[in-house]
Amino acid sequence: MLFFELFQGKHRIDRNTVHSGIRAVVEGDIVTYRAQLLSAGAGESQRKKQQQHGLAALFAKCHGCFVSIPQCKVGCGLPNLYAHLFFSKIQDEATRPAIFGSYSFILPWPPAANNRILIRPNVSLQPYNTFGINATAELFTEINDEQALEELSRHAATKHILGGGSNILLTGNVGGLVVLNRLKGIEIVRETEEHVWLQVASGEVWHQLVLFAIGKGWGGIENLALIPGTAGASPMQNIGAYGAEARDVIESVSFWHWTDHVFATLANADCNFGYRDSIFKHQLKDKVFITSVTYRLAKNPVFNTSYGAIEQELAAMKVTERSVQAITQAVINIRTSKLPDPAVIGNAGSFFKNPTIPAAQFAALQQQFPAIPSYPAGEGLVKVPAGWLIEQCGWKGARKGDAGVHARQALVLVNYGKATGQEIWQLSGQVVASVQDKFGIGLEREVQVW
Numbered sequence: 001m002l003f004f005e006l007f008q009g010k011h012r013i014d015r016n017t018v019h020s021g022i023r024a025v026v027e028g029d030i031v032t033y034r035a036q037l038l039s040a041g042a043g044e045s046q047r048k049k050q051q052q053h054g055l056a057a058l059f060a061k062c063h064g065c066f067v068s069i070p071q072c073k074v075g076c077g078l079p080n081l082y083a084h085l086f087f088s089k090i091q092d093e094a095t096r097p098a099i100f101g102s103y104s105f106i107l108p109w110p111p112a113a114n115n116r117i118l119i120r121p122n123v124s125l126q127p128y129n130t131f132g133i134n135a136t137a138e139l140f141t142e143i144n145d146e147q148a149l150e151e152l153s154r155h156a157a158t159k160h161i162l163g164g165g166s167n168i169l170l171t172g173n174v175g176g177l178v179v180l181n182r183l184k185g186i187e188i189v190r191e192t193e194e195h196v197w198l199q200v201a202s203g204e205v206w207h208q209l210v211l212f213a214i215g216k217g218w219g220g221i222e223n224l225a226l227i228p229g230t231a232g233a234s235p236m237q238n239i240g241a242y243g244a245e246a247r248d249v250i251e252s253v254s255f256w257h258w259t260d261h262v263f264a265t266l267a268n269a270d271c272n273f274g275y276r277d278s279i280f281k282h283q284l285k286d287k288v289f290i291t292s293v294t295y296r297l298a299k300n301p302v303f304n305t306s307y308g309a310i311e312q313e314l315a316a317m318k319v320t321e322r323s324v325q326a327i328t329q330a331v332i333n334i335r336t337s338k339l340p341d342p343a344v345i346g347n348a349g350s351f352f353k354n355p356t357i358p359a360a361q362f363a364a365l366q367q368q369f370p371a372i373p374s375y376p377a378g379e380g381l382v383k384v385p386a387g388w389l390i391e392q393c394g395w396k397g398a399r400k401g402d403a404g405v406h407a408r409q410a411l412v413l414v415n416y417g418k419a420t421g422q423e424i425w426q427l428s429g430q431v432v433a434s435v436q437d438k439f440g441i442g443l444e445r446e447v448q449v450w
Contacts, residue, residue, distance in 0.1 A: 002066060059206035097144045105255055117141055117434065119177070128180060129165035132346035133421045135450075144182040144203075146263075146291045149256040152179065159258065160450060161289055163203065166450045167229035167237065167348055169422035181232055183291060186212060198253060202232025202290045206239070206371050214251045214324040219301020222324045223310070225331040228349060229340065232290040236280045237446075238273045242307040242331055249275035253280075255288040263291070274448055275376060275377075276353055292429040303327055311333050346415030347406065352386040353444045362370035365439060386435075386443055393434040401426045 020241035021413055034354060110190050123140035124318035126132060139157060143149065152159075157174030162168070183203035196218055198206075210225045213433065223244035224234075227369040234246040235253045247268065254265045272279040280290065305311050305320045313330040314322075353374075361384040365372055369392070390410040397407035404427070406412040413424055432443045 018269055025187060038310050045373075053362070074283060075438050077431060096118075113145075117151055123178070125162075125165075125174065125178065128162055128178075129170055129348075130342035131170055131348055131415050131424065133170040133415065133419075133424075134169040135421065136173045138173070138175045139177040140180070141177060142180040142182050143289075146183055146256065149289055149291070150261065153258050153377055159286070159289075161232075163230035163233050164205065166342065167233060167446070167450055169348065169421050170426060170450050171425050172450075174450055179289070181289075183231060183232075185292075188295065194300065195298055197294055198256075199292050199294045200231045201238070201292050202230060204231045205229075206231055206234060209228055210328065213297055215242045215326050216325060218297035218299060219303070220295070221246075222298040222301075222328040223304055223307075225328045225334045231293050235271060235273075235278055235290065235293055237276050238278050242310055242334075243304050245273070247271070249295045249297060251294040254292045254294070255290045257288050259287065263287075275356070278315060315442075339412060340406055340414060346419075347430075348447050349409045350386075350446055351413040352390070352411060352431075353446045354383050354386045355389075355441050355443060356381050356383045356384070357441060361388075361440070369439075384441065385411075389435045389439055389441060389443070390431055393431070393438050395431055395434070400427050400430075405431065405449070408414070431450075 005125055039167045093124050119139055119141045121139055123137045124134065125137050126134045140209040155177060160174055160176060160178045161176055162180045179205040184200040185201040186209065187199045188196060189199045206228050207231050209231055210221050213221055223242040224239060227239050227241060234253060235250055239246045250268050252267050253271060256263055256264065269365055280288065301324060305314065305327065310327065310330050312332050314326060317330060319326045339349065354376045359380050359382050362374060375383045387410045390405065396410040398405045401423060403423040404414050404416055407413050413428060415424060428445060435441055435443050
């Protein structure tokens, strides 16, 4: 719950008085309310009269704003106009009645049991992004109940959905409303002798889901161990690693549509999955909030160890019998040996996608760079590791102030402490330009830029 700090201060304005005022503003009966308020203060002390007059003036200002801006930047005529009335107006020094001085105004929220939304202004996003970038959200809320999404839909503010914060770069303060996904829950929705279907709330931590699955001996996502972020990002990004992708196990994706005001579900085939891509990054971008993902996991898994490093690690671990547990541990070992821990050095994992180029272009490059590695990417196409290209351009371990390219994995850009999002973005642009100049290959950034 938020607290209206004024109630705890020296003025101690009655909550019911304030709530009645807000109701009057929303219902348009500010004149009657003001008269009642001033009348109620007639027999009070001079100090109390000043408070009552100040409060009346405050609500008159709020009502004037409400009339002139029906579609305010946060709400539109709902009880949630709280956010507009107080965050937009009272925090503005030019419109705050002098009697309230420099008090910070935040209403108690929610005012009723059926309200599920808590909105705060000017919240630092530094704890919520793995780059550790210091940026501020104009408005911020957390969602831990998918039914609250319907109420949230009525807010007119631009919405930015935040999960684990492991795939975003904040290049400045974020306007509008940042919605932190806290939806939790894992449920078995179907089961056969061969498979089990898990419906997983989108706010569940991805690696915890992997550990849950391997604890049951279920296969399909063991190669994706230790990927940061939440389950909701798995269809958005079609996350992948070591020869496996989320689309291999996703059965369906459920979401709330912001403008249609409905819950809906898309089957795997309708998600337009591609390499680190999906319909949620294109046709449905900014239009939906993914609420849950249903995965089909195998009770008798066929292990995917085609990626060379996994075979090598299993041999180093002296594993004689394959299991989801062994493969998961091998993947964890590989990732921790190559990738920096965001808790130690700020980063968002792979910053660039591995580019896919025509086979003819690759053949020409091979003549000039015989050691260039590649992977098949479909008929007539070849995938080239972006990390190798970046390293060949001399960027591995390079540093520009506190923004740098990681010393063990050139695919990862890092924040060594106080780098800004703009500085990391500029560094990424220099990397892109040098790869283009040397190899004629355009790199695409994998992270979302806010």
